[in-house]
Amino acid sequence: MSDKKYWNSVDHLEEEPLFVEEAQKEFSEAVPVEDFLSKSNLSDTSASRRDFLKFMGFSIGAATLAACETPVVKSIPYVVKPEEVTPGVANWYASSFSKGGTFSSILVKTREGRPIFIKANDAYPEAMSGVTARVNASVIELYDDNRYQGPQKAGTTIGWSDVDTEISKKLAAIKEKGGTVKVVAESTSSPSTLATFAKFDEMFSTETEVEVYGEDALLKGTEMVKDSCVVTFDPINYNGVLSANKADFGKAVIPTYDFSKAKTIVSIDADFLGDWLDGVTYSKGYTQRRKPEGAWMSKHYQFETMMSMAGANADVRGAIKPSDVGNVAKMLHGAVAKLAGSAGASGSLSDDDNNIAAKVNDAAKDLWAAKGKCLVVCGSNDANIQQVVNGINNLLGNYNNTIRLERAYNVVQMNDSMVDLTKNMNSGIVDAVIFMDSNPVYSNAAFAAAVSKVGLKISLADRPDESSVLCDYVCPSHFFLEAWNDYQPYTGVFTMQQPAIRPLFKTRAAQESLLRWCGVNTSYYDFIKETWTSTAFAGADALTATNKWNSAVQSGVYMGAKMAPEADLAYSGDTGAAAGNIKSTTGEWEVKFYAKQSIGNGAQANNPHLQEMPDPISKVSWDNYVTMNPSDMEGKYEIRTAQATPANVVSVTVNGHTMELPVVALPGQKRGTIGIALGYGRTETGTAGKVGVNAYPALEMKDGVAVYSSSKVSIADAGKTYQIASVQTHHTMMDRKIVNETTLSTFKAVDKNDDVNGWNKDSKLADAFGKVRPIKELNLWADHAIEKGHRWGMSIDLNSCTGCGACVTACHIENNVPVVGKDEIRRTRSMFWLRIDRYFSSDMTKEKGKTDDVGVVSMYKQMENPSDYPQVVFQPVMCQHCNHAPCETVCPVAATTHSEEGLNQMTYNRCVGTRYCANNCPYKVRRFNWFNYNKDSKFTGINPAQNELQRMVLNPDVVVRSRGVIEKCSFCVQKIQSGKLTAKKAGRPVKDGDVVSACSEACPTNAIQFGDLNDSKSSVRANFDDDRSYFMAEEVGTQPNVAYMTKVRNTENLA
């Protein structure tokens, strides 16, 4: 600091007294403010014109400023920063998802305390680790503002202590008089939940007198049997498999099916890649052996009614009626037994228009050739059919090889008879019913009719459903991301469910509620710990137990002791008797009820992401419908439904229940059958969930539980039309090399560039001088400098892609892709950054057109129609990040440009929205923000970004796009950046696996690989260099950074 002093006048320098006095005044002249502002002597003021103007100027200025409202941002800084939370850095917590028969061990991504993304837990055994769309999309359900925000009594808010007192009193009264309390609960594999049930049973179970018969069938007397309070009820049950195993092995379990060991796979109406049991695990095992480069590639036969995901991926597929499932099982048993040299069951089909008999024989031959290394699964809920299938597997020696009973899949349990429960409710025996993770009023018609007879109804649901709205008390449980729990999905494999956020509302774990009501006042967390200490950690000292507990919580997984095959689980089935018991009644029409990959049993219906996710096969979103073979619709119903050609509505009566549903053409559906998805038609849920028609009331009950097919069907035209929202309105590939396909034998024997049979020829074109050159050399533009540094690329193995759609929802959640609703989808305006194209094969090909000489116009017309029983291919399509991107050259404002790392970048705030780029994109992956999805009233209740609470799920790393700009896949650029940053902080180069896009991360079958193409060791580089890789529409010269890998089917020829 210098001591220099500056003076601004001589008076200042000399410090004249007058100057000093003046300098201390704020205003050099007297300002008559006081006079002017005081009311008393206002008339005496001598405010000058200047003053008046000053006051006026000030007043106007002040008034204007006051009128401008500063936007209020309600953010509260951490006073004390939690140790583990760093703003901008994500925390991952291991947890579990178990709902609706789906189980996943998961990692939950939280940002600033908010869970925003779910992916598979890599600490969980690799063979089973994966998420489905329902799992990764479930994160937005946490923020559903439709959830119960606290306990309710008859619709009004009540405190927890009051509700506990009242319920305890009522339950005590019931216990006093020896009444019955029933807990209707979903199947659970949770040891602590089961322990809770045991505690509850201790308190409330009743005893019934049962007559006991001796071996001579004479009445010996009576015995008191404890009748559990818990009624296991799943909307979609698997009692067929469980009962068959109980009969054949003495244990009602779902075994572990190991598809990775099966050289021949025969599935009879089981969509094991989709919604059947543990689909993710099966997909993983299955796709492991679908790689043509491997030592062997499995051969997959599928016999089924409707085109399922498994059917779409099958090598040989046969369409059968639901009533013929048993017959196919019998035929297969007979054929296998014949090869084994013994007599087996025999059956014949009521209707065979798809060469089933021959296919069954082929299947039997292939099964026999792979004895002990094959697998037969069946989706029927008839125990007799399942026993025949068990018989086949036993003949083939698959037990303890591909099927292991000792490691049971516990997520699905034997369901109790709803018929008995309903009967008891109607007769007034049941005094109280508690709903836990179950909604029988919606999914069981008889129950719904009887529920009013029950005196005390309590729901533990976390959000309103059809059952909870009828309840006297609602004691909402936490959402699973807020709650502690434990699971044992497979025997010996334990997982933890760890909360990733504090409960948003005044909720309480359902188990804790039950415990409280039977007098146990511990928290559920303590209860779980107790359970574990007494079981899994039994015998361990406190310190070891704590360590084990902590590591289990941290990794989310605890592996129990390794199990040896149980000797006592020997096969003792009687196939002959079972086969004799199979009754198949055919009908003019038959129906198969199924669960969609997206909606499942309907519990997650109010999830807009899941509603918008199209069905993998039909590609229809936001509805359920009747699926029908196009040949059955010919001349009666609209086959090619689109925006201007709405679907026809039919009135379907199944088992006496009539529903009006639109009818949608589904090639591959057995002629004379229809399919209807369950899980729709929810009435007591949020805006997004109230779509479609509830098909549960049409289900027939057999042995107390529902069966999912029927022959008592009649269909009539309702004379109405209905708008269907389909994301794809053209279903065939028009014989273009969009999905490149070949057979295993061709793949093995023929060079890919072979002149005649080359199955993946390099694209070449003649240049202006007639010289044939690789496409890459024919350039108008200079190459981007992409050979240095990183060059991000993606490879998609079409052999591994099952079409499940987990990548689609993962992409949407990661990138804040707006949900646009049915009407917009119907107008072909989905916002999917990543879509899965599904193509059916057609009877007409260019080759056939030439040989049959049908004429080019007619040939192309016929190509538009899928075969009645087609083959199916799936192709995930996202921005191909072309190195010569047609979109980049046409943007007038340079809003889309190429990065030095090979990315095709979209600068939203530079975009003016001419949509020229979208027109010029050969892949049509660019999406335009037609509306302001975040504000426009059309999307209220659908688009999560519109809701204060749901907005919390948005990824803070990705901007929410405004109206009028183009958006598209960015290769998850935010993840690339963070991956690079992590590597940089660690002071090392980026490794393969540091950067993984959301879709790649979500893909349970590793079909999508992401990485650096300039890294010679990356898996994506290896895939690019593979013989199978090709680029979509490469002839256009786009030079994409996404390579597809030729689909190879294990068949003789491609249909």
Next chain:
Amino acid sequence: MHQESEIRYPLILGDKTYHQITEDVCAPVEGRANKLWYAAFTISVVVALWGLGCIMYTIGRGIGVWGLNTTVDWAWDITNFVWWVGIGHAGTLISAVLLLFRQKWRMAINRSAEAMTIFAVMMAALFPGIHMGRIWMAYWVLPLPNQFGSLWVNFNSPLLWDVFAISTYFSVSLVFWYIGLIPDFATIRDRATRIIPKTIYSVLAFGWSGKAKQWIRFEEVSLVLAGLATPLVFSVHSIVSMDFATSVVPGWHTTIFPPYFVAGAIFSGFAMVQTLLIIARKVVSLESYITRKHIESMNIVIVITGSMVGIAYLTELFIAWYSGVEFEQYAFLNRATGPYWWAYAMMMTCNVVTPLIFFVEKVRKSIVISFIISIFVNIGMWFERFVIIVTSLHRDFIPSNWTMFHPTFVDIGIFIGTIGIFFVLFLLYARTFPVLALNELKSILKSSGDNYKKQQH
């Protein structure tokens, strides 16, 4: 003085004198409008307001109120744009190219044709604006110095070329039109009695006093501007066609587009001039000036350009087949036989087949048939653009994207609305501007006037 053979059809019918020409042309400006004009004006205003309402709705809510989708990202918007630009071609062609070629018959029609050009280009320019998702950022397509750092427009983009082409064409056309108007404004000014019109026309007349020196300069400027405008006639639509030709979309990616589009533009421009003038000559009684001869001349241009367009259509088909590219082959097959076959049939019939009857002399001299055919061509040329844009986009490379386009009431409203705005402007023009280049006409009265031709005997 210029002599013209008497066998040539006179360009001014009736025994017109210089004074009568002045009277005839000034009559609509000085007199009161008839009921027909008011009726037409009212309808046009209503339609224009409806269109403006639709535009405001679009800007207020988003492009989603149109029928576009992720596969067909342009449809009626760009169809209308190209259609209006095409219509805007005749004016400059008539005034500039025909001036250079010394075609005297242009004098009766060039003023209205140019007015039509100006208004049509205004309508055309509207669409690239409102079709933008963020019209409030539309100025970003101009290469303006800015505060965004080094952000500049993308000179590779044909849309940017469009911006330059259209704006240049519009300014040159406007200047050319205005220069031509100056002597005629002066005439009206001199005849005006009321103070307000007199003042306005005085300003518009730009101090014209009719001196020989001014006439010399007038002629020189006209010639220079004609020279400048002539290449523009060809460049504008060539550049518009490059929006499509430089893309990769099958059906767009075609080297024939520039000449084909120019021919089409002249074709549609003349058809629109025909439509307007056949009405105008009746409404403002200009039968003596816009004669059958004029109509026939325009019909000849229509049949020639129409045939060129027809050849272009056939060439496209041939090249698609000859290219051996399956996407290209299918694109054209789909145009003719796919779900939009009716649009293609409409285009073929209106643009190629019906104008062919103009090869019959009697027909091309028939005013009624000329009018009908001109309407056909207007419709056909709209469909041509629709066919090019929508049928190429709706089924391109990847079949999973294939879909249809369905216009909404907003799409239709905006299109009809621009026709309304166009007619509002044209009707106002007809009442306030000299609809014929009266001073120029006078220069040919003694060579091509009916009465003077008779006197030569």
